[in-house]
Amino acid sequence: MAYEIVTKNTVRDRFKSPARPAIWADTPEKDWNNWVWQQQKRIKSMDVLEKVLNVTQEERDAFAQSHEMFNMGITPYYASLMDKDDPNCPIRLQSVPKKGELFVAPIDLEDPLGEEKDMPVPGITHRYPDRVLFYTTHNCPVYCRHCTRKRKVSDPSSAAQTRQLEEGLAYIEAHKEIRDVVISGGDPLSNSDERLEYILSRLRAMDHIEVFRLGTRNLVTLPQRITDSFAQMLRKYHPVFVHTHFNHPKECTQEAFDACAKLADAGCVIHNQMVLLKGVNDDPKIVKELNHKLLMMRVRPYYIFQCDMAQGISHFRTPVEKGIEIIQALRGWTSGMAVPQYVIDGPGGGGKIPIFPNYIQGREGKKWILRNYKGDRYEYIEP
Numbered sequence: 001m002a003y004e005i006v007t008k009n010t011v012r013d014r015f016k017s018p019a020r021p022a023i024w025a026d027t028p029e030k031d032w033n034n035w036v037w038q039q040q041k042r043i044k045s046m047d048v049l050e051k052v053l054n055v056t057q058e059e060r061d062a063f064a065q066s067h068e069m070f071n072m073g074i075t076p077y078y079a080s081l082m083d084k085d086d087p088n089c090p091i092r093l094q095s096v097p098k099k100g101e102l103f104v105a106p107i108d109l110e111d112p113l114g115e116e117k118d119m120p121v122p123g124i125t126h127r128y129p130d131r132v133l134f135y136t137t138h139n140c141p142v143y144c145r146h147c148t149r150k151r152k153v154s155d156p157s158s159a160a161q162t163r164q165l166e167e168g169l170a171y172i173e174a175h176k177e178i179r180d181v182v183i184s185g186g187d188p189l190s191n192s193d194e195r196l197e198y199i200l201s202r203l204r205a206m207d208h209i210e211v212f213r214l215g216t217r218n219l220v221t222l223p224q225r226i227t228d229s230f231a232q233m234l235r236k237y238h239p240v241f242v243h244t245h246f247n248h249p250k251e252c253t254q255e256a257f258d259a260c261a262k263l264a265d266a267g268c269v270i271h272n273q274m275v276l277l278k279g280v281n282d283d284p285k286i287v288k289e290l291n292h293k294l295l296m297m298r299v300r301p302y303y304i305f306q307c308d309m310a311q312g313i314s315h316f317r318t319p320v321e322k323g324i325e326i327i328q329a330l331r332g333w334t335s336g337m338a339v340p341q342y343v344i345d346g347p348g349g350g351g352k353i354p355i356f357p358n359y360i361q362g363r364e365g366k367k368w369i370l371r372n373y374k375g376d377r378y379e380y381i382e383p
């Protein structure tokens with residue numbers, strides 16, 4: 001029998017490109033698809049934002065009072081995902097200032113993860129025995145209003161200059177116990193390809209370095225950044241893991257699909273680290289839809305982070321029960337691949353602490369009394 005192969009790419013077709021706001025309707029494709037153009041045209045002022053959205057008085061006031069502390073920056077592409085009339089649009093909540101960020105609660109922390117205290121040289125956080133976080137830039141295409149590193153992201157004085165970069169590389173080279181390097185920022189893909197390749201080539205030349213990860217939100221906020229030549233460059237330095245940060249199904253567009261496909265085709269393993277945010281994704285249905293879309297994009301849902309105790313983001317924090325409820329609504333009800341691990345990053349530098357729904361109902365000697373995802377009781381007896 002002759003088998004006729006069906007070649008229609010049905011999965012990509014399920015993802016849609018956003019419609020462009022009117023001010024960019026006539027922008028040539030070659031500019032719109034160019035990541036440098038997207039960076040240059042970032043929305044940084046109320047004047048431009050007013051041309052894209054029907055801005056509310058609250059957003060105007062919040063911008064006026066916050067932009068000196070933490071810039072606004074939104075790529076035209078990310079702005080095209082926003083609902084221009086709905087101030088509670090999940091994309092808008094993540095990128096346009098709101099009055100909640102002007103409030104600093106007494107329990108808020110400037111450095112919620114204690115990253116500065118574990119910094120042996122500027123630009124390196126070395127907390128765990130075998131891995132480090134390596135800051136390479138202060139810049140991001142979009143400044144997320146929920147950012148945990150607001151204290152230095154978007155601040156040019158915190159940028160990793162050449163000397164700091166060299167000191168960081170020298171530290172990693174000297175510490176043979178390090179096997180895993182998280183290249184971070186800001187967003188490391190704000191570096192040029194040449195600078196990134198220099199960093200990757202230096203790390204790959206160190207015999208004790210096994211893997212590195214690029215922690216980037218460009219797949220979400222500036223997917224045009226993933227060019228063919230960038231993906232080809234990464235091929236030389238495998239294994240390369242990419243850790244990204246999709247928070248809502250609206251972010252899963254055809255552009256994002258294509259960016260993920262380029263990285264996956266180039267051999268990168270892509271993981272998603274969602275942050276649980278009130279009003280954005282604090283709903284099991286939204287998280288399930290997001291995770292299903294991510295799997296179709298070849299991105300594995302990896303973590304759900306409880307929102308940190310950083311200053312000016314308390315309006316995004318949910319009760320911990322919400323995260324447990326979300327995991328409970330996923331586990332067993334959908335593929336295990338779509339169930340990430342829910343964690344709280346221990347405030348002050350405790351590291352990631354996993355939080356689970358309780359499936360253990362009790363123990364009688366060698367007998368464990370368990371419940372499954374439907375609440376049915378099971379007994380497991382040890383030998």
Ligand code: SF4
Nearest residue numbers: 140143144147186217
């Ligand atoms: S991309 Fe990451 S580092 Fe940059 S502003 Fe967003 S959360 Fe912060």
